Amino acid sequence: xxxxxxxxxxxxxxxxxxxxxxxxxxTLGEIITERSGILNVGLEGIMLxxxxxxxxxxxxxxxxxxxxxxxxxxxxxxxxxxxxxAIYFQANQVGVGIAMTIFGTGLSAYLGMDYVGKQINTxxxxxxxxxxxxxxxxxxxxxxxxxxxxxxxxxxxxxxxxNRTRLGxxxxxxxxxxxxxAAAGINVELTRYIATACGAALAGLGGAYLSLAxxxxxxxxxxxxxxxxxxxxxxxxxxxxFRALIGAYLFGGAISLQLRLQAAGLDVSxxxxxxxxxxxxxxxxxxxxxxxxxxxxxxxxxxGLPYIPQV
Amino acid sequence: xxGLKIAIVVLGFLFLGTNVLSGSAAGxxxxxxxGFITVGPVNDWGYNYAHEQGRKYxxxxxxxxxxxxxxxxxxxxxxxxxxxxxxxxxxxRLIFPTSYGYFEPTLRVAHRHPNVVFECCGxxxxxxxxNIATYTPKIYEPMYVxxxxxxxxxxxxxxxxxxxxxxxxxxxxxxxxxxxxxxVNPNAKVHVVCTNxxxxxxxxxxxxxxxxxxxxxxxxxxxxxxxxxxxxxEKYGVMTVGYHAxxxxxxxxGWLTGEMWNWGPLYVAITKSVLKHTxxxxxxxxxxKDGYCKLSSFGSIVPAKVQLEALKAVSNLQDRSxxxxxxxxxxxxxxxxxxxxxxxxxQTLETMNWLVPGVEGVLDKH
Numbered sequence: 306x307x308x309x310x311x312x313x314x315x316x317x318x319x320x321x322x323x324x325x326x327x328x329x330x331x332t333l334g335e336i337i338t339e340r341s342g343i344l345n346v347g348l349e350g351i352m353l354x355x356x357x358x359x360x361x362x363x364x365x366x367x368x369x370x371x372x373x374x375x376x377x378x379x380x381x382x383x384x385x386x387x388x389x390x391a392i393y394f395q396a397n398q399v400g401v402g403i404a405m406t407i408f409g410t411g412l413s414a415y416l417g418m419d420y421v422g423k424q425i426n427t428x429x430x431x432x433x434x435x436x437x438x439x440x441x442x443x444x445x446x447x448x449x450x451x452x453x454x455x456x457x458x459x460x461x462x463x464x465x466x467x468n469r470t471r472l473g474x475x476x477x478x479x480x481x482x483x484x485x486x487a488a489a490g491i492n493v494e495l496t497r498y499i500a501t502a503c504g505a506a507l508a509g510l511g512g513a514y515l516s517l518a519x520x521x522x523x524x525x526x527x528x529x530x531x532x533x534x535x536x537x538x539x540x541x542x543x544x545x546x547f548r549a550l551i552g553a554y555l556f557g558g559a560i561s562l563q564l565r566l567q568a569a570g571l572d573v574s575x576x577x578x579x580x581x582x583x584x585x586x587x588x589x590x591x592x593x594x595x596x597x598x599x600x601x602x603x604x605x606x607x608x609g610l611p612y613i614p615q616v
Numbered sequence: 617x618x619g620l621k622i623a624i625v626v627l628g629f630l631f632l633g634t635n636v637l638s639g640s641a642a643g644x645x646x647x648x649x650x651g652f653i654t655v656g657p658v659n660d661w662g663y664n665y666a667h668e669q670g671r672k673y674x675x676x677x678x679x680x681x682x683x684x685x686x687x688x689x690x691x692x693x694x695x696x697x698x699x700x701x702x703x704x705x706x707x708x709r710l711i712f713p714t715s716y717g718y719f720e721p722t723l724r725v726a727h728r729h730p731n732v733v734f735e736c737c738g739x740x741x742x743x744x745x746x747n748i749a750t751y752t753p754k755i756y757e758p759m760y761v762x763x764x765x766x767x768x769x770x771x772x773x774x775x776x777x778x779x780x781x782x783x784x785x786x787x788x789x790x791x792x793x794x795x796x797x798x799x800v801n802p803n804a805k806v807h808v809v810c811t812n813x814x815x816x817x818x819x820x821x822x823x824x825x826x827x828x829x830x831x832x833x834x835x836x837x838x839x840x841x842x843x844x845x846x847x848x849x850e851k852y853g854v855m856t857v858g859y860h861a862x863x864x865x866x867x868x869x870g871w872l873t874g875e876m877w878n879w880g881p882l883y884v885a886i887t888k889s890v891l892k893h894t895x896x897x898x899x900x901x902x903x904x905k906d907g908y909c910k911l912s913s914f915g916s917i918v919p920a921k922v923q924l925e926a927l928k929a930v931s932n933l934q935d936r937s938x939x940x941x942x943x944x945x946x947x948x949x950x951x952x953x954x955x956x957x958x959x960x961x962x963q964t965l966e967t968m969n970w971l972v973p974g975v976e977g978v979l980d981k982h
Binding site: 422570 | 826
């Protein structure tokens with residue numbers, strides 16, 4: 306099979322954008338959640354429930370749109386549940402997150418039993434007119450589906466909201482200094498409920514992307530660890546949406562590259578190639594955190610700590 | 617205390633995650649309890665689904681004589697030892713640990729329980745162990761036949777083969793498929809992509825897409841479930857050779873044929889031998905003539921001539937006038953692996969770590 310190097314690289318890059326998108330949604334969601342001071346490591350479970358719900362609703366209604374909305378709602382409800390345990394009951398957030406992962410894995414597997422192998426409508430490719438005709442850039446970025454395009458808007462939008470709006474200031478204040486925020490009249494708990502719910506809704510959407518756009522159906526444990534990667538990418542991104550985009554593209558690019566290198570017949574062990582995405586994430590994580598040793602930390606100060614209002 | 621509570625909750629969820637499906641209890645004292653263990657969910661339309669069908673067949677074929685249980689989604693770790701011990705404590709006397717990686721834990725459990733019979737799917741059991749047998753149909757025989765069909769149908773002479781892990785069983789399949797393929801189309805090549813997981817549908821979809829982009833026009837796979845690859849191929853207008861399940865209805869445009877297991881009759885035969893006390897340890901391999909593996913139906917795009925050619929190969933395999941791994945066979949580096957006139961023995965087959973000419977792509981160097 307002789308294909309041009311340029312064609313190969315464009316195919317790798319297009320695969321990168323596709324592979325990165327589900328992880329990117331979950332990462333963006335988690336950035337919002339963690340900026341409010343709530344740590345939700347249960348993304349894996351939430352993505353699974355989102356992936357299942359998307360398939361179930363799409364199968365029942367024959368509408369992918371409704372499936373996606375339902376996946377977001379399912380994520381939102383799980384987010385609210387997590388927030389309830391973390392805020393109202395002040396439970397250990399790591400513990401709750403792990404329980405959520407196991408809960409989501411089991412729930413989606415149990416409810417999903419009847420949906421394995423069901424054929425459903427899937428999210429179709431929609432080439433953006435004009436933009437997809439641009440050489441190189443077009444096939445890489447503008448020949449996918451609407452959920453991929455939505456990330457191009459979502460990333461700057463979330464960054465803008467967090468850094469440049471009153472809403473974002475509220476969010477950051479709650480995550481950094483909840484007591485001061487409360488003194489300034491902000492409802493800390495309500496803000497955290499909303500942030501956790503929104504973040505989980507995005508994770509649910511990321512899960513639905515896997516089942517509705519990618520694999521075109523439900524199968525158990527379809528996320529295969531992508532939720533955990535998203536949790537790691539938030540650290541890599543130091544809670545910055547643009548860096549989340551870079552991190553997700555690195556991860557997706559490594560997956561896409563290693564699969565295509567194998568298809569091209571490169572003589573390297575598939576296990577070594579398979580490690581590539583994870584090694585990259587670990588490497589970049591360690592480099593990016595080491596470099597900032599003396600710089601002020603970007604970790605939200607109140608992250609993971611229960612908020613106890615002063616009485 | 618809080619930590620303890622969390623641990624209890626987490627453990628509780630862990631147990632909930634494992635579903636135990638029980639067959640009908642016959643309630644007689646002479647009933648033989650038979651236990652099955654699968655690595656994945658039994659509704660995967662694939663490998664584990666086929667075993668579950670076999671168990672159901674066994675349950676209905678020997679009513680009143682057996683009581684079957686299946687425990688699904690057990691990782692290939694010490695966890696499976698725990699499940700087997702639990703089964704034995706519940707009176708199970710015949711256990712089918714159906715996954716490749718269950719073999720080592722089975723050896724340990726079998727050593728502790730000499731009165732329990734274990735039937736492992738694949739692998740080779742040493743002679744001195746008296747309560748383990750291994751069984752598997754030579755699925756590489758139908759693989760050879762599907763290779764013939766793919767060789768006749770491909771126009772680009774490039775076939776994509778997506779696998780989970782490069783273990784000997786899979787390498788047998790790749791080699792058999794390639795031998796069949798090149799028996800009718802010497803220019804065709806097989807491109808192997810390994811996903812490093814028995815089940816990871818998004819990665820399988822991306823692997824399929826990558827292969828299609830690089831110019832293959834037929835895809836096949838050895839994964840727990842064939843669904844994702846078949847769906848992706850159909851979406852992009854590429855032909856598929858399936859595995860485990862007949863997906864002709866699912867891929868009307870691109871379906872060629874596939875390989876299927878037929879565990880039910882084999883499980884009945886094994887169980888009967890245990891009931892009659894004629895069971896013997898050993899390594900049992902069954903060809904197409906035994907009927908425990910077969911070809912699935914042909915897709916509508918496969919011309920009658922090609923179908924006849926494939927069926928001829930099936931009957932040749934059945935009467936042993938055709939043997940897949942028969943010398944002279946060299947690997948892709950030109951080294952002789954099976955001498956002229958020799959037929960590969962069990963050891964050669966079960967430790968196969970070399971690829972025949974025509975296979976492109978990576979496998980661990982041994």
